[in-house]
Amino acid sequence: MADSIKRLISLWAIHAKLDLLWLIRDTKNCVLNIIADLTSSLSTILGIFLLSQRFDNIGGMSSDHILFMLGYACLVDGIFLMFFMMNNTGFLSRIIGRGQLDHKLIQPNPLWMQLITEGFIPFSGSSMFICGLGITIYSSMRLGLSFSIFQLIILVLSIVCSIIVILSFSCIFSCIAFYAPVAGEEVSTSAYGLFDQLKGFPLGGFTIYLQALFTTVLPIGMAAWYPASLLLGNELKLPNYLMIVVTLSLAIIAITLFKKGLKYYGEKGSIRYSSRGFRN
Amino acid sequence: MEKKVQSATQAADFAIKIDNVTKEFKQWQRGSNIKDIFANLVKPKTKIVKALDNISLSVRKGEFVAYAGANGAGKSTTIKILSGIMHPSKGEVSVLGLDPKVDRIKLMKRIGVVFGQRTELWWDHPIAASFDWKRVTWNIEKKDYDNRLESLVELLDLSGIINTFARELSLGQRMRADLALMLLHNPEVIFLDEPTLGLDVLAKRHMIEYLKKLNREQDATIIVTSHDMDDLEEMAERIILLSNGNIEFDGDFEKLRRITGSICRIKIYTENGQHPNLETATIVKVENGFTEYQFDSNKYSISSVLKELSGIDTILDVEINKAPIEQVIAELYTSWK
Numbered sequence: 001m002a003d004s005i006k007r008l009i010s011l012w013a014i015h016a017k018l019d020l021l022w023l024i025r026d027t028k029n030c031v032l033n034i035i036a037d038l039t040s041s042l043s044t045i046l047g048i049f050l051l052s053q054r055f056d057n058i059g060g061m062s063s064d065h066i067l068f069m070l071g072y073a074c075l076v077d078g079i080f081l082m083f084f085m086m087n088n089t090g091f092l093s094r095i096i097g098r099g100q101l102d103h104k105l106i107q108p109n110p111l112w113m114q115l116i117t118e119g120f121i122p123f124s125g126s127s128m129f130i131c132g133l134g135i136t137i138y139s140s141m142r143l144g145l146s147f148s149i150f151q152l153i154i155l156v157l158s159i160v161c162s163i164i165v166i167l168s169f170s171c172i173f174s175c176i177a178f179y180a181p182v183a184g185e186e187v188s189t190s191a192y193g194l195f196d197q198l199k200g201f202p203l204g205g206f207t208i209y210l211q212a213l214f215t216t217v218l219p220i221g222m223a224a225w226y227p228a229s230l231l232l233g234n235e236l237k238l239p240n241y242l243m244i245v246v247t248l249s250l251a252i253i254a255i256t257l258f259k260k261g262l263k264y265y266g267e268k269g270s271i272r273y274s275s276r277g278f279r280n
Numbered sequence: 281m282e283k284k285v286q287s288a289t290q291a292a293d294f295a296i297k298i299d300n301v302t303k304e305f306k307q308w309q310r311g312s313n314i315k316d317i318f319a320n321l322v323k324p325k326t327k328i329v330k331a332l333d334n335i336s337l338s339v340r341k342g343e344f345v346a347y348a349g350a351n352g353a354g355k356s357t358t359i360k361i362l363s364g365i366m367h368p369s370k371g372e373v374s375v376l377g378l379d380p381k382v383d384r385i386k387l388m389k390r391i392g393v394v395f396g397q398r399t400e401l402w403w404d405h406p407i408a409a410s411f412d413w414k415r416v417t418w419n420i421e422k423k424d425y426d427n428r429l430e431s432l433v434e435l436l437d438l439s440g441i442i443n444t445f446a447r448e449l450s451l452g453q454r455m456r457a458d459l460a461l462m463l464l465h466n467p468e469v470i471f472l473d474e475p476t477l478g479l480d481v482l483a484k485r486h487m488i489e490y491l492k493k494l495n496r497e498q499d500a501t502i503i504v505t506s507h508d509m510d511d512l513e514e515m516a517e518r519i520i521l522l523s524n525g526n527i528e529f530d531g532d533f534e535k536l537r538r539i540t541g542s543i544c545r546i547k548i549y550t551e552n553g554q555h556p557n558l559e560t561a562t563i564v565k566v567e568n569g570f571t572e573y574q575f576d577s578n579k580y581s582i583s584s585v586l587k588e589l590s591g592i593d594t595i596l597d598v599e600i601n602k603a604p605i606e607q608v609i610a611e612l613y614t615s616w617k
Contacts, residue, residue, distance in 0.1 A: 007419070014416040022404055103400065105365045107417055108388035266367040266381070268305065269360060279402045 007109065011117035019121040037127040044074065044131050051200060059204030059225075064142045065232055066202060071135030072231070073199050073224035076162045078129025084167065086119030090192060091277075093174035096261070097185030099270030100278050111262075143232070151231075158227040161247040165222040166195050168250035171258055178261030181272050199223035208237040216246055294374075295469050295501040296339040296362065301371030303332040303357050303525070331357040333525035334371070339503065341468070344495045346512035347505045349522035355505040358522075359471045362503070363393045376468060389418065392467030396474035399454060400461055401446035407457045408442050411464060418465040425464065432460040436490055452483025459490065470494075472504040476511050488515050545601045546585060547572045551594040560585045 024030050048070040056063040084090035092115075095101055104114050140147070147155065173191040177184035198220045203211050215221040215238060227243060229236055309325040310316055331354045339345050349355050360366040361373055364380035364387060373380055378387045394400075401410045415425045433439050436456045441449060449457060455475065462470070472491070476484045488511060494500050506512050512519060513533050521529035521536075529536060537543075546561060553569045560580040561573035575585055582600065589595060 010416050010419075014413055018402060018405060018409060018413060021409055025404075102360075102365050102395070103398070105384065106363055106388055106393045108385050108419075109417065110385065266365075267369075269357070269366045273398065275398065279399075279404075 004110075004113070008113060008117060011109070011113065012120050015117055015120035016122050019125070020123045023124045033124060037124075041127045041131045044128065045135065048074070048135060048200075055202060059202030059206075060234065061202045061204060061229075064139055065228075065234070067135065068139035068143060068145075068232060069202065069224050069228035070200055071132055071137075071139050072159070072162075072228045074128055074132030074135055076132070076159055076166070076199075076223055077196075078126070078132045079159060080163055080166060081128050082122050082125045083116065083120055083163075085125065086121050088119035089115045089167065090170060091174075091188045092171055093177040093184050093186065093188040094277055096174060096265070097177035097181040097272075098276060098278070099181070099273035100275075101262075101265060102270060102273070103278065145232075155231060158231060158243070161243050162223050162227055164247050164251055165219050166192065168247075168254035169195070169219060171254040172250070175254075175257040175261040178264050181270065194218065195220055195223045199225070201225070204229070204234070211238055215242060219246055219250065222246055293340055294338050295341045295343070295376060296337075296503070297372075297374040298335060298337050298358075298362075299372045299374075300334050300336055301332055301361065301368045301373060302330060302334050303354070303361065303366070304369045305329045305331055330525045332361075332368070335522075335525070335527050336371075337520060337527060337530065339501060341501050342495070342499045343518060344492075344502045344516045345504070346516035346519040347503055347522070348507075348509065348512055348519060353522040354525045355522060356473055359393070359473050359503070359505060363391065363471055364388070389465065390467060391469045391471065392462040392465070393471045394458055394462050394473065394475055396455070396472070396477040399446065399458055401454065401457055403447050404445065406443045406445055407438070407449070407461075410446065410457070410461055411442075414461055414464050420465055424466075428464055428466060432463055435493065436460050437486075450483075452479050452486070455479060455483065455487060456490070459487075463494070466498075467500065469501045470503070472502065474506055475504060476506055476508055484511065491515055543574060544577050544582070545572055545574050546589075547599040547601070548589060548592075548595050549597040550592070551596055554592075554594055556592055558585070558588050560588050 023033060048067065052063045052066040052070060055061070055066045058066075061069065080090060088095070095104070104111055104118075107114055170188045170191040174184070174188045176187050201220075203214055203221045203225045206214070211221065215226050222243060226236070226238070230240065230243070305328070307327045307329050309327050310320045331352075335354075335358075347355055347358065357366065361368050362375055362380060364384040367381045375387055376390050378390075380387055400414075401407055402413060411429060414420070415422070420428075433442060436459060438456060438460055441453050441457065444453075446454065446457065459475070475491070476487055479487060491502060491504070492515060495502050502516075504512065504515060518532055519529065519536060520527055545564070547570055549570050550556075555563060555566045555571035557563070558573060561575035563571060564574045565572040573585075586598075589598065
């Protein structure tokens with residue numbers, strides 16, 4: 001266990017170093033990256049403020065509640081971006097469909113460890129996280145929330161659960177690429193796109209059936225609305241333990257399907273190979 | 281007791297052991313007419329293809345083995361099975377005493393794999409950064425890493441490109457960098473799948489020299505696949521030829537030539553560019569005043585061919601060669617069809 005944690009940290013550290021080297025590889029590139037990131041962050045923040053005004057009192061949430069929820073969504077997105085968006089675990093179907101798992105299988109580390117560490121980009125991919133942190137703090141101040149250590153732990157755990165839900169959902173669909181590499185290559189993009197486009201909508205106004213649908217089968221509500229509502233102490237029609245149940249269920253389904261797919265990959269191998277997106 | 285010790289010693293001498301390995305694939309079959317398409321939706325037709333058909337072989341530590349065969353013969357499948365990427369349908373595989381399917385992580389610390397058309401280098405980084413990534417990922421001791429890097433930079437002539445971005449390297453330079461990356465953890469067994477594919481003559485020559493040096497000086501066991509038989513003959517001492525998933529030949533290159541008959545080639549250069557017909561040999565090529573003949577030395581002795589040639593007054597020069605190994609193999613492939 002201690003060895004695994006040590007390995008994880010050293011792998012994250014080397015990928016962080018590679019990311020920093022990439023960001024500062026030349027002045028022009030570095031400046032352009034920072035400007036592009038600032039522009040993107042600014043538009044995200046403005047978009048969120050406009051949305052919070054537009055959605056005032058929709059689904060039983062005030063504009064400040066909405067702002068908090070969108071801040072939470074940005075935090076989840078930001079962490080997801082830093083850890084899983086550089087053509088790695090967040091886009092698992094690309095790795096599988098393009099035959100790039102072969103590269104992972106010739107490394108002397110457990111596959112899960114490689115998948116969660118490779119492509120860690122804390123420097124070039126941190127803008128969304130910083131935005132999310134800023135919006136969450138700002139909205140908390142507006143709401144007069146003061147988080148105790150315990151509540152902060154709950155917030156962190158909720159974010160972890162939201163990320164597991166998104167990853168698991170994407171992984172479940174990505175497993176299609178084991179059996180149909182070409183057709184399934186981009187399925188993770190579509191699965192992630194569902195969260196990206198819909199996670200910011202408050203679901204409080206829906207019936208319990210629709211809320212259940214959007215927090216279990218299509219769990220977009222687990223990316224922001226449900227955990228943010230719980231953290232804000234809003235009354236929910238759904239049970240308080242639902243997030244843990246959904247997170248665990250999706251994670252178990254994803255791991256089971258991935259293992260099954262990996263076994264198939266071991267039997268069949270990859271019928272195609274494309275280097276597109278590999279390590280760049 | 282003595283027998284047990286003897287068998288353990290023998291096992292320790294082997295880098296690779298493949299026992300009765302079969303690898304089967306299911307291939308979808310479908311015609312192009314409408315009836316077939318709809319019939320396929322209800323009951324898909326499949327065909328079982330044997331990429332490897334009950335093959336057994338062993339490779340001793342320190343051997344340099346060429347693994348060859350026509351397209352689809354099962355070469356890459358074997359390399360993937362040996363490196364734990366794929367699993368056999370039947371049979372047992374052992375690399376350095378480990379089962380690649382079960383002990384993948386342990387095995388990867390002791391073997392190295394290079395697929396010629398793929399790179400392990402980080403594309404948007406100088407190759408030094410990829411080397412550093414390798415050190416951490418393979419958990420190589422810093423002191424060992426520094427010593428090894430120093431000798432590899434010298435061995436593979438990397439000093440001029442170590443700080444160059446991988447995307448800016450030529451194919452030959454990239455292959456050298458990939459080879460160094462693979463060698464950084466000092467693998468005992470090396471699998472090279474088409475390492476010379478796409479390289480120009482000079483880069484190919486360098487690559488062959490590096491591999492020979494590696495095998496000679498560091499006693500590394502090397503299994504190399506290639507379509508280029510002349511390259512393989514230059515590199516390896518032993519050749520294993522696969523055809524339709526079966527081992528058709530396992531031995532040295534001389535033995536391989538003997539099997540296909542002693543085909544020899546003779547080249548003559550005449551004053552007026554004539555290419556006379558001979559009874560003892562047949563013309564295979566006419567080019568720039570040279571005429572190349574082929575003859576089977578089991579049928580006609582070299583002296584009888586030379587005697588016939590001596591009757592041609594306009595000959596300026598004569599050159600006798602063995603048939604290129606490419607031709608020997610091509611004849612074998614044709615005979616196996």
